[in-house]
Amino acid sequence: MTLDYxxxxxxxxxxxxxxxxxxxEVEEKADLGYKYLSNIERSISIPSVEVIMRLAVALDTTPDEFLIGTLSHDNQEWKNISEMLRPMNAKQLSLAKSFLTWLSNQSL
Incomplete structure (x- = not known):
């Protein structure tokens, strides 16, 4: 699956x-730098998984609404996961991303 930024x-x-x-306002809520959201919205910058999660929380939705255009109904669970990712350092986020990639390829 290729993402269309x-x-x-x-x-x-x-x-x-x-x-x-x-x-x-969204940049402040999501703790993003000045004009970063503008660059994401115009596909100049490619957001990380962490940024997508923070934007989802700031915009009271789920990452799947941004990534694939659908909305998950269990919004609180996404917020909980996002809050777990927020304090992680780059190495931890990379590991989390690897795990999520592996998990998404599993047929459970």
């Missing part, structure tokens, strides 16, 4: 606008 950026922008939020 242009479409991901559009989905993030659409959700932000649905909530009536400015980019700067």
């Amino acid at each position: 242009t479409e991901i950026g559009k989905r993030i922008a659409r959700r932000r606008k649905e909530l009536g939020l400015k980019q700067s």
Whole structure:
């Protein structure tokens, strides 16, 4: 599965606008740098898994809404996972990403 970062950026922008939020407000909620969200929405920057998770929490949705265009109904579980990822360092995030990649390829 190849990710379409242009479409991901559009989905993030659409959700932000649905909530009536400015980019700067979302950047503050998601602890992102100045103009980073603008770059993501215009597909200039490619967000990490951690950033996608933080944006999902800030925009009160789930990462799958951004990644594949569908919304999961168990929003609290995504928030819990996002909060677990937030304090991780780069090495821990890399390991978490590897595990999630492996897990997504399993037929459970």
